[in-house]
Amino acid sequence: xxxxxxxxxxxxxxxxxxxxxxxxxxxxxxxxxxxxxxxxxxxxxxxxxxxxxxxxxxxxxxxxxxxxxxxxxxxxxxxxxxxxxxxxxxxxxxxxxxxxxxxxxxxxxxxxxxxxxxxxxxxxxxxxxxxxxxxxxxxxxxxxxxxxxxxxxxxxxxxxxxxxxxxxxxxxxxxxxxxxxxxxxxxxxxxxxxxxxxxxxxxxxxxxxxxxxxxxxxxxxxxxxxxxxxxxxxxxxxxxxxxxxxxxxxxxxxxxxxxxxxxxxxxxxxxxxxxxxxxxxxxxxxxxxxxxxxxxxxxxxxxxxxxxxxxxxxxxxxxxxxxxxxxxxxxxxxxxxxxxxxxxxxxxxxxxxxxxxxxxxx
Amino acid sequence: xxxxxxxxxxxxxxxxxxxxxxxxxxxxxxxxxxxxxxxxxxxxxxxxxxxxxxxxxxxxxxxxxxxxxxxxxxxxxxxxxxxxxxxxxxxxxxxxxxxxxxxxxxxxxxxxxxxxxxxxxxxxxxxxxxxxxxxxxxxxxxxxxxxxxxxxxxxxxxxxxxxxxxxxxxxxxxxxxxxxxxxxxxxxxxxxxxxxxxxxxxxxxxxxxxxxxxxxxxxxxxxxxxxxxxxxxxxxxxxxxxxxxxxxxxxxxxxxxxxxxxxxxxxxx
Numbered sequence: 001x002x003x004x005x006x007x008x009x010x011x012x013x014x015x016x017x018x019x020x021x022x023x024x025x026x027x028x029x030x031x032x033x034x035x036x037x038x039x040x041x042x043x044x045x046x047x048x049x050x051x052x053x054x055x056x057x058x059x060x061x062x063x064x065x066x067x068x069x070x071x072x073x074x075x076x077x078x079x080x081x082x083x084x085x086x087x088x089x090x091x092x093x094x095x096x097x098x099x100x101x102x103x104x105x106x107x108x109x110x111x112x113x114x115x116x117x118x119x120x121x122x123x124x125x126x127x128x129x130x131x132x133x134x135x136x137x138x139x140x141x142x143x144x145x146x147x148x149x150x151x152x153x154x155x156x157x158x159x160x161x162x163x164x165x166x167x168x169x170x171x172x173x174x175x176x177x178x179x180x181x182x183x184x185x186x187x188x189x190x191x192x193x194x195x196x197x198x199x200x201x202x203x204x205x206x207x208x209x210x211x212x213x214x215x216x217x218x219x220x221x222x223x224x225x226x227x228x229x230x231x232x233x234x235x236x237x238x239x240x241x242x243x244x245x246x247x248x249x250x251x252x253x254x255x256x257x258x259x260x261x262x263x264x265x266x267x268x269x270x271x272x273x274x275x276x277x278x279x280x281x282x283x284x285x286x287x288x289x290x291x292x293x294x295x296x297x298x299x300x301x302x303x304x305x306x307x308x309x310x311x312x313x314x315x316x317x318x319x320x321x322x323x324x325x326x327x328x329x330x331x332x333x334x335x336x337x338x339x340x341x342x343x344x345x346x347x348x349x350x351x352x353x354x355x356x357x358x359x360x361x362x
Numbered sequence: 363x364x365x366x367x368x369x370x371x372x373x374x375x376x377x378x379x380x381x382x383x384x385x386x387x388x389x390x391x392x393x394x395x396x397x398x399x400x401x402x403x404x405x406x407x408x409x410x411x412x413x414x415x416x417x418x419x420x421x422x423x424x425x426x427x428x429x430x431x432x433x434x435x436x437x438x439x440x441x442x443x444x445x446x447x448x449x450x451x452x453x454x455x456x457x458x459x460x461x462x463x464x465x466x467x468x469x470x471x472x473x474x475x476x477x478x479x480x481x482x483x484x485x486x487x488x489x490x491x492x493x494x495x496x497x498x499x500x501x502x503x504x505x506x507x508x509x510x511x512x513x514x515x516x517x518x519x520x521x522x523x524x525x526x527x528x529x530x531x532x533x534x535x536x537x538x539x540x541x542x543x544x545x546x547x548x549x550x551x552x553x554x555x556x557x558x559x560x561x562x563x564x565x566x567x568x569x570x571x572x573x574x575x576x577x578x579x580x581x582x583x584x585x586x587x588x589x590x591x592x593x594x595x596x597x598x599x600x601x602x603x604x605x606x607x608x609x610x611x612x613x614x615x616x617x618x619x620x621x622x623x624x625x626x627x628x629x630x631x
Binding site for chain 2: 024054085
């Protein structure tokens, strides 16, 4: 009964439909179909002589639009050589918007995040265990250490990082001395600023800030470097030769980090204290006075705690960087994700470990 | 449906050049790869550039695409110089060329469908649904219809190359440049890819410039081949692969096409 079209709209196609013109054609047809749900559309293709791949898609779309029987799209006068280009099988278009998104409750999200963190800790435990075994074998002389590689990494991670560590350490000392000095001045206690700077630089800020710089600079580099090697199947090649990637790649990096991070920390401590001493000159505290006060306030234990922290941070950053590199997926994106993850995870663990140290050594 | 006069497809005019290389001199710094090379490619033709490793095949392709500036000479795409074009015109000419690089060069952060859709996203106002349909049809044309949601890291070598071709064709380029399309593929995949190239040429009139030294592929698909020589820094052979194999006067060309070792070649002489 309803098969007779109430209205027939005629459209004539141009001689060419290419990527340059197809967008207008699609917009025109889409709005025509939307405005006239009950009208039949007669598309005249007598002038059409050339279509590219987008034109093929356009004609396919016209042929396969779902419309009521009285309002179909009819393509007329389409040259057979062009008609032959249009796919006859149904296209399984992947449309991102139609992909099902799993709705998760807050509890599920927290649960899954906790689960993945527990899995990560257990993976990390196994990885560190493997590193410890490799270290033990090295110390027992069963395995050679590639010292040339260790020194190269130490140069890149340590010596090349000296300028930035000096700058950040110095500015931290300056800022801290200035801020505390202004308050202490009101109570006539400017001299005690030296105590504060000394203790905080040696025990806390020196190791912490140096470790954060090290994580951003070297931890990310370790992850990206090993991640790229993983993507290029170099890790598989090592395994095939019977060489453990832990001994060959990870151990030199951990050893280099153990060597350089405490040294960088000492440098940051000293330059920070120097920056603080410079600022205190403004508050009429001389270098000698500052030095004497510093000797009274800090002990060798403070210095040792700082170095212990730096060593632990070094092991942590190198281990996380290497582990992230070794667990890289495939493709350039995975390398980027590994580098980012190495930095974020390292910083989180640095702060957590720092907290443990503070509680245990107070 | 009423039948009317069927007009011929416009791009199959036999004598028209899709691209031409005129007295090209190219190289890097002091290292000259080609001294004075000239050749042209007709519309709808499949031209293969071949030669031994390191003779400058891929470099020649990159010069044609306009990625490198030649030391001398000119390269014309549809009679327009890409060498002397300003930045905007050069970009327009480059968009008329579809390029597939050796590794496929798909973007790792996008899935296959998004990779194929990428040129449409960048250069057209087509709606998302329509772009997805176009990309799906292209993937289907290259027998990759099932792989739209896969990431490049999940694809085999042959799939990467076919997805690379689909992306190269997305903007309707009618000149496709393929760098080593069948290298590293198994014989069946390589043969299927050869068939795909022939089908695209026959159905859409696409012109192909293919850099390869896979002999089987060359004999299967090439209308014409040019052979580069690193010693003379020139084109030492041009013609149908079969006739170069059987009738070339240059023994090196015959050795290449007959896949002979130096020992076998000397024995033959």
